Amino acid sequence: MIQPKDLYRKLAALLKEIDIGIYDADYLLSVLARLENSFTRDLHIEIGRLYGEDQDQFLLVTEPDGAPTDPGDIRILDAAAASLVVKHGTYIYNDPSWSGLKQVGKPATGATPAAFTVRDPTRRWIFLFTLEEGWIREEIEFCFNAIRAQLNFQLHIKAMNSDVEQAAVIQLSLLPSTPPLIAGYQTAARSRPAEVIGGDFFDFSVLEDDFFTVAVGDAMGHGLPSALLVRDVVTGLRMGVEREMRMAEAMQKLNRVIHRSTLSSNFVSLFFAQIESTGHILYVNAGHPPPILIHGSQARRLQPTGMILGAVSDTEYRRASANFDQDGVLVLYSDGVVERRHGDEEFGLSRLEEAVIRNREESAVAILDRIYQAVTLFGDPLAFEDDVTLVVIKKAQIDS
Numbered sequence: 001m002i003q004p005k006d007l008y009r010k011l012a013a014l015l016k017e018i019d020i021g022i023y024d025a026d027y028l029l030s031v032l033a034r035l036e037n038s039f040t041r042d043l044h045i046e047i048g049r050l051y052g053e054d055q056d057q058f059l060l061v062t063e064p065d066g067a068p069t070d071p072g073d074i075r076i077l078d079a080a081a082a083s084l085v086v087k088h089g090t091y092i093y094n095d096p097s098w099s100g101l102k103q104v105g106k107p108a109t110g111a112t113p114a115a116f117t118v119r120d121p122t123r124r125w126i127f128l129f130t131l132e133e134g135w136i137r138e139e140i141e142f143c144f145n146a147i148r149a150q151l152n153f154q155l156h157i158k159a160m161n162s163d164v165e166q167a168a169v170i171q172l173s174l175l176p177s178t179p180p181l182i183a184g185y186q187t188a189a190r191s192r193p194a195e196v197i198g199g200d201f202f203d204f205s206v207l208e209d210d211f212f213t214v215a216v217g218d219a220m221g222h223g224l225p226s227a228l229l230v231r232d233v234v235t236g237l238r239m240g241v242e243r244e245m246r247m248a249e250a251m252q253k254l255n256r257v258i259h260r261s262t263l264s265s266n267f268v269s270l271f272f273a274q275i276e277s278t279g280h281i282l283y284v285n286a287g288h289p290p291p292i293l294i295h296g297s298q299a300r301r302l303q304p305t306g307m308i309l310g311a312v313s314d315t316e317y318r319r320a321s322a323n324f325d326q327d328g329v330l331v332l333y334s335d336g337v338v339e340r341r342h343g344d345e346e347f348g349l350s351r352l353e354e355a356v357i358r359n360r361e362e363s364a365v366a367i368l369d370r371i372y373q374a375v376t377l378f379g380d381p382l383a384f385e386d387d388v389t390l391v392v393i394k395k396a397q398i399d400s
């Protein structure tokens with residue numbers, strides 16, 4: 001086993017090279033070669049390959065010395081293998097019953113394929129290696145995850161031309177690219193900033209089969225401070241989410257952290273809910289516009305249970321509850337939705353409720369699209385005064 005200090009030293013040196021590397025066609029290839037050459041003995045890795053995304057598949061960008069016996073075996077990465085590493089970020093294919101990458105490893109010598117994925121704003125890549133006998137999972141995952149994080153950051157930052165765009169990348173990286181698939185529920189979400197950098201955010205966490213969490217918030221302020229504040233809140237939520245957590249107490253802790261670490265003018269409104277498969281909803285609303293829960297033609301507003309985060313260090317929050325009926329619809333939103341203006345008139349909460357009730361028989365995605373269309377057309381389609389964020393959750397029948 002490599003000594004921890006030696007591993008950290010080598011890894012730090014590689015991360016520094018990634019940080020200052022010239023972003024050109026050979027940038028990722030140079031990282032691949034550096035990783036393979038520097039860590040072959042320590043991590044027991046070899047035969048590094050780089051695959052680039054091309055439409056719906058990953059094609060080989062480079063290959064080890066010497067042409068493969070059957071180029072068709074490795075020039076297109078196995079679709080199931082690509083799906084696994086894209087889903088997990090880093091993946092070690094050591095399940096004996098799985099043979100999707102059998103041709104990449106060498107079973108006779110105990111080789112195991114392992115991979116990690118990175119992306120820039122327009123494309124994804126997969127680094128694939130084989131692990132020889134003696135590899136240690138914790139070391140592989142630690143190194144691959146550190147390299148993946150640094151590469152993702154650099155690939156995005158190098159594609160940006162200004163500090164404002166870089167701050168936008170930081171913020172957008174926190175938002176789920178797509179809402180999760182949740183048994184018994186349909187989900188849809190979208191966030192549109194009024195400027196390059198917005199203060200709105202949303203997040204999902206699927207913890208177990210019988211419940212998930214959802215959050216929508218609005219960090220007051222603009223620019224890099226707003227993006228960093230959103231990062232702090234989302235990170236704090238993800239670290240604090242547990243099955244047996246005391247929701248109100250967790251919110252109070254997050255409030256104290258935000259109060260201590262931000263300027264007094266920076267506050268965050270936040271709605272956070274735990275939704276069970278039965279339809280039971282537990283929530284805390286820290287000064288956020290009240291989400292609406294639609295059952296038939298009736299609307300319930302989930303009012304605040306405490307003030308915005310960051311304003312006062314010792315604020316108390318209480319937990320409240322609600323229940324989904326079958327085909328019920330929960331809509332979470334930012335104030336940019338209801339405060340959208342047409343002259344002196346606001347779109348308003350009543351119009352939002354009417355739009356949801358009118359389209360409640362549609363899917364969650366369709367409901368979201370209808371609301372966005374109504375909000376957009378209400379004002380100047382080319383001018384948004386504030387960020388607009390919507391999350392739609394519909395309780396639906398589970399397909400048998």
